[in-house]
Amino acid sequence: MNPSSAALVVFICCCCCCFWEIESKYMVYDTSHKIQGDKINVHLVPHSHDDVGWLKTVDQYYTGANNSIRGACVQNVLDSVIQALIDDKNRKFIYVEIAFFERWWNQQSELLKNKVKELVNTGQLEFINGGMCMHDEATPHYIDLIDQTTLGHMFIKREFDQKPRVGWQIDPFGHSSVQAYLLGAEVGFDSLFFARMDYQDREIRKSDKTLEFVWQGSKSLGSSAQIFTGIFPRHYDPPDGFTFEINDVSPPIQDDVLLFDYNVRERVDDFVAAAMAQVNVTRTNHIMWTMGTDFRYQYAVSWFRQMDKFIHYVNQDGRVNALYSTPSIYTDAKNAANETWPLKTDDFFPYADKANTYWTGYFTSRPTFKGYVRTMSSYYLAARQLEFYKGRNSSGPNTNALANALAIAQHHDAVSGTQREHVAADYALRISKGYAEASELVASSLESLTSSRSSSNQEQTVGVFQQCPLLNISYCPASETDLPDGKSLVVVTYNPLGWKREEVVRIPVSFDDFIVTDSNGKVVESQILPIFNASLNMRSFHVKAYNGKSPSSTPQYWLGFKASVPPLGFSTYIISKAEKSADTSSTLSTVWTSDSTSSNETVVVGRGHLKLHYATNEGKLTRYINQRSLVEEPLEHSFSYYSGHNGTDQASGAYIFRPSDTFLVKSEGQNAFTIVRGPLMDEVHQQINSWIYQVTRLYKEKEHVEVEFTIGPIPVDDGVGKEITTQVTTALKTNKTFYTDSNGRDFIKRVRDFRSDWDLQVNEPVAGNYYPINLGAYVRDENMELSVLVDRAVGGSSLVDGQIELMLHRRLLYDDGKGVGEVLNETICVQNDCKGLVVQGKYYIRIDPIGDGAKWRRTFGQEIYSPLLLAFAEQDGDDWKNSHVSFFSMIDESYSLPNNTAIITLQELENGKVLLRLAHLYEVGEDKDYSSIASVELKKLFPNRKINKVTEMNLSGNQERDEMERKKLKWSVKDSSEAKKIVRGGSVDPEKLVVELGPMEIRTFFIDLDYLRMFGSERKDANRA
């Protein structure tokens, strides 16, 4: 339109309206509308999606720093939203991420805090989800999900006496069944909402109005842990044309008649049209509009002003009813609608938003960060136990910083590996600071527990314990020490699990002859193994990265010794230098290396029941034999890589896995493999190529294969990004079927190129069959089952019958266009020496007769999650033995937890109560012995203490279990033909104090304990005074 014709239009409009007779005036908008039963109700839900770190660090997002990356300041959001709510009591807002809210809260005046409490009490401000972050659902372990949710819920309970009712997982890239039944129903949520789901599934659900349904995520807990679930028709932003951040382009309502662009009628029509479009895909006469998106409401009135007007004018119009609402109000309306809802089981993995865009790469992205989070998760669990034994000290070293750091690390752009490099470093720094403090606590707790009753001089033991967080790269100054005459090394091994463990402990040492004795002075079997150059090179580089300087000495050997550790307790081992060839001393391993002259023979490795056969000339694994279980099966083991699709159309990147081709990694070099043998273990070392090293380890007394891999730097100088996988291959006839865990808990059946909910159109035969793995995967046929367990979150699949594939590392050269705007090309620099990231990790392989695999997956799986915690000290002569407690179990000495249960939380809370969480580790029907009800005797868990009161809580500990059950909404479900009876433990008799657990059940208790006179009790009381 040219200027002169525009002027003409304005002139004509002015004449028509004759507006000079009307004056603009103060308008009162009626925003008080509630639900109307006979109309279409449009629930406007104002929200801001505030990532706890992604493109910026959590601090930067909070303060608005680094706004050149992204104009986002959460402080602005909260400041302006609170004022906007105070200004109109009908306005509502939901807040989700407590990591941000808690910071903001702590900075407010008492006056404002009281006003905010009022907003919360009246329901204007509602906390939903309420964990510290909106956690990822693919890559966290369920224990971490519980912990981070508990932390946020406890804050809300403490400050506001509120319990969030709604799960709000709007952004995570796929949704787990553990989220639905455990972090949803068992937390006490009445509903769960999210946005992202497979694009094919979404179209079908829109057409048959099944975007809302009842989800039963666990086959063990079935309808007893179900949740109403709603998926947004498109995304978590408003319909087009209804976004109102100050820079947004949606037309505002211009209702002052003086305005040339007066548009009330048009905008009301737009609103009604958008509402009717959504009504067409939704059951009942209630629809929800998510009014907000990432980091919105930095100037909140900009949104509220428009919503005020829409509510006012739309309701004047009367075709639909618009109201300020929250997901709770919406859920109650759905519940009241007397509708029968479709049923959903299993989960929403994998997620694809387009034909070639499968979000299955992040299952593995940043594998070392994923490993670090997992290691620290288990350390946090053990540290809280030790904190409990010692007595919590809020001023001294405690676990709070580690708890907070781990909580935000569960965010859907944290452990997922989808954040920018500087943000990943920030998360890791926070965890390492938390670890540093927690490790002081662990040391001081062990010091107090090892201090003898009779020891009058406790100060002697302060600061004696060292720990070795870099033990994985064979760095442990405490054990590498010289041990001058008369000195010996004391190793305290702590077991956080409820059952006794017998394991081989490995530590780097500088000599090759030791005697290892246990707490009774009895010699235990030990073995010396060489540390090869591959390990030493990695050690040197990474110690320099960690400490700023290279290690001063180089250990030559590993010392392995047999440790036996009581449940929830420790045992102590003394390591002294031995006279050469004393018959009690450690056995030197034999080392055999194949060379080009080796003839093609079979060599057998393993000195227990389990044997592996290798072909000597190629170093190829050929056969797996267990002489006890009589399993005998061809077994192969290989590495491959996918070349990442390049930048045109959809690239492989931090989120997306889009392979172009697959290549087998061939063995290079003359030394095909080296075999190390000794009394405790055999190892097969293989330099697979110049950037993959592998150790296959068989312990004499275990019946699984431990594989330690070192991968990287992945070469990319050919301009091709690579995603490295390993394949474990048997001849099992598995008929496209495999099983992967959900957040380390329930196993879910997967069928290649198949989805249970719809007829899958296969566009990505590899990426579309990848699933997240946190505990493991297995395949089976009529006779046998092959299981693989992992030490961190990875992606995996079974792309060929009889085979399990894991993706272990990825390095890519293109951004995948999903917002992170950075290439996933992790590089480690020490001074000016930069190289691609090297990952070292482990996975475990076992083949069992059919039906026997679960015992290993569950019980040993828990041991992988919770390794023994090691602490080191030195003794002079025999002084340690004489003056210290060297064997301790917190629980009754005759007692041990059944092998199907774990203590997943034992923690002293700030109020002095004890939080105890017990988990049944097996699913219904999974194992003939262990899938039964389990009992735990609390009196035996806390001997020497008086249990005053036991209160069963919901999963996050913010309400009593009874109250939660009472308030739970009931839903009518279609096709809910529940054949099996659900087994749950009964209520706890206050006299007997026995807790029963049904399969997959997790029960949470607050326990009031009195500290009786017991070992260590004087100190405990002194601490408390």
Ligand SMILES: [Zn+2]
């Ligand atoms: Zn997000």
